[in-house]
Amino acid sequence: MTSVAAEARGARPRMLAKSLAFVRRQLLTAWALLFFAYLMLPIAVVAVFSFNHPKGRFNFKWESFTFSNWTHWNAIPGIQSAVVLSLEIAVIASLLATALGTLMALALVRYGFRGRGTTNFIVFLPLSTPEIVLGASLLTLFLNFSFPLGFKTILIAHVMFCVSFAVVTVKARLVGFDRHLEEAAMDLGANEWVTFKKVTLPLIAPAILAALLLCFSISIDDFVVSYFVAGSRVTFPIFVWGAARVATPPQINVIGIAFFVIAVSAMVGNVFLQNQRAKQA
Amino acid sequence: MGFFRLFHRHQGATPYLLLAPGLFWLGLFFLAPLGFLIYQSLESGSIVTGFGFHFSWQWSNYWDSLKGYTGEFERSFEYAGLATVIALVVSYPVAYWIAFRGGRWKNLLLLFIVAPFFVTYLIRTLAWQTILADHGLVVRTLIDLHLVAHGGRVLATGTAVVAGITYNFLPFMALPVYVSLEQIDQTLVEAAEDLYANKWLAFLRVTFPLSLPGVVAGTLLTFIPAAGDFINATLLGSPTSHMIGNVINSKFNGGLDYPSAAAMSFILMAVILGLVLLYARAVGAEKLTG
Numbered sequence: 001m002t003s004v005a006a007e008a009r010g011a012r013p014r015m016l017a018k019s020l021a022f023v024r025r026q027l028l029t030a031w032a033l034l035f036f037a038y039l040m041l042p043i044a045v046v047a048v049f050s051f052n053h054p055k056g057r058f059n060f061k062w063e064s065f066t067f068s069n070w071t072h073w074n075a076i077p078g079i080q081s082a083v084v085l086s087l088e089i090a091v092i093a094s095l096l097a098t099a100l101g102t103l104m105a106l107a108l109v110r111y112g113f114r115g116r117g118t119t120n121f122i123v124f125l126p127l128s129t130p131e132i133v134l135g136a137s138l139l140t141l142f143l144n145f146s147f148p149l150g151f152k153t154i155l156i157a158h159v160m161f162c163v164s165f166a167v168v169t170v171k172a173r174l175v176g177f178d179r180h181l182e183e184a185a186m187d188l189g190a191n192e193w194v195t196f197k198k199v200t201l202p203l204i205a206p207a208i209l210a211a212l213l214l215c216f217s218i219s220i221d222d223f224v225v226s227y228f229v230a231g232s233r234v235t236f237p238i239f240v241w242g243a244a245r246v247a248t249p250p251q252i253n254v255i256g257i258a259f260f261v262i263a264v265s266a267m268v269g270n271v272f273l274q275n276q277r278a279k280q281a
Numbered sequence: 282m283g284f285f286r287l288f289h290r291h292q293g294a295t296p297y298l299l300l301a302p303g304l305f306w307l308g309l310f311f312l313a314p315l316g317f318l319i320y321q322s323l324e325s326g327s328i329v330t331g332f333g334f335h336f337s338w339q340w341s342n343y344w345d346s347l348k349g350y351t352g353e354f355e356r357s358f359e360y361a362g363l364a365t366v367i368a369l370v371v372s373y374p375v376a377y378w379i380a381f382r383g384g385r386w387k388n389l390l391l392l393f394i395v396a397p398f399f400v401t402y403l404i405r406t407l408a409w410q411t412i413l414a415d416h417g418l419v420v421r422t423l424i425d426l427h428l429v430a431h432g433g434r435v436l437a438t439g440t441a442v443v444a445g446i447t448y449n450f451l452p453f454m455a456l457p458v459y460v461s462l463e464q465i466d467q468t469l470v471e472a473a474e475d476l477y478a479n480k481w482l483a484f485l486r487v488t489f490p491l492s493l494p495g496v497v498a499g500t501l502l503t504f505i506p507a508a509g510d511f512i513n514a515t516l517l518g519s520p521t522s523h524m525i526g527n528v529i530n531s532k533f534n535g536g537l538d539y540p541s542a543a544a545m546s547f548i549l550m551a552v553i554l555g556l557v558l559l560y561a562r563a564v565g566a567e568k569l570t571g
Contacts, residue, residue: 043396126311132509
């Protein structure tokens, strides 16, 4: 038994392990690339069909290329008012929900008080309730009080299901917060309001912004709850739902892709800005 | 000036003042409606006998919905369970790949996971209608591979519904899993390898257990909305693949049979809560509520 033989015997499994590791690494990458392709496939379909010139009422079969869906995005009756309503609701609901949620997050992280566990549970509960139950229960409430369905009821519903998301988002940031910074400000003679305004608020601002954006995107995408409480008002998702039964005008795709492009380019811009800032620091 | 005393613990009324507006909103528009839902679910009367419902401890609403819609209830949990498992299997490797090989592209890659969300849910599902259409590329390929019988279809089957649900809730799975993987201290994995665990064993014994909180969160975030979903079953399925959400929706928004729809909503919520608690106990996640 020479040492060379032993070495050779050791080398083969090592090589095998190495090549296996290589294959595995490539496999993982290939899997990830396939995953992203799968994720983007429907979006690509929506984008391509936004340039379609369908013959019938349905936009399922490719006919011919046209820009007119984009230039006449509001040519379908009702589509513009639906988009406007969705935007109005999303803006007001995300502002309100983030304000309420931030206050709640402050209380939940900063204080030990009776009922904290219960409050956490109440905040968690809407997140673990299916949307259809949220919508159905709100509808029974409004019907019981003969509260007229419309803008107000949609807004109430959207604030309700956004609040929990806002609390969770801001809480995550507050938990990792260095309290010494506030103590330092107070030691330097700032009163509590000034400390809050000058130290706390700027530090949790990214979380508040994240909560705003999250609430906005949840609100603008919501269909189920809105559908239950909207009465005769039509948000953009409700418009799509109604349209999907009788016709699918390509303008629906145009709006969908327009939202997508705006949101994604804003986020990509943000990522690059952060990368740049990280490089400078 | 109690309101501004944000920085002292135990400041009496301050936390309650901070909580008041939010709790008021959730109490009035989330908890109270649930109460009304229970109340409504025990009422009797129907649209046929005039529009008057009256409270009468009508427990039969519950039994009748369970008996009459057993299939829909079963399908809801079956489809949601299937979609959750598939979403986990599909997205775990990707979350792993981003967390450990993403480098400085991590944030951009994450963004791509969230990006499809910015095209409205309904439009995404309609796009799947186009993709899975009867003479489309996907179905023809599946027929050529003999995975689908000649002349068979994918659209309007349970498979399409599960596929749609899986796709629509994928980010809910991928993101929490990524977050928990990202937080793993790599030196622990190295330590396992120093102790002669091979890569696979190190993954099974160290990395995977440490990522469990993310898996739990992702599973819940996927399963809960999936079980109540009715959009995928409406747009991609057929009446034989309808879920309980379809029934609740049609009874509320079409049939106006509020009491039994309320009973079904409540059963759905109770079953989900029960499953969540069981699951949380099984995997030992105490800090579910944060």
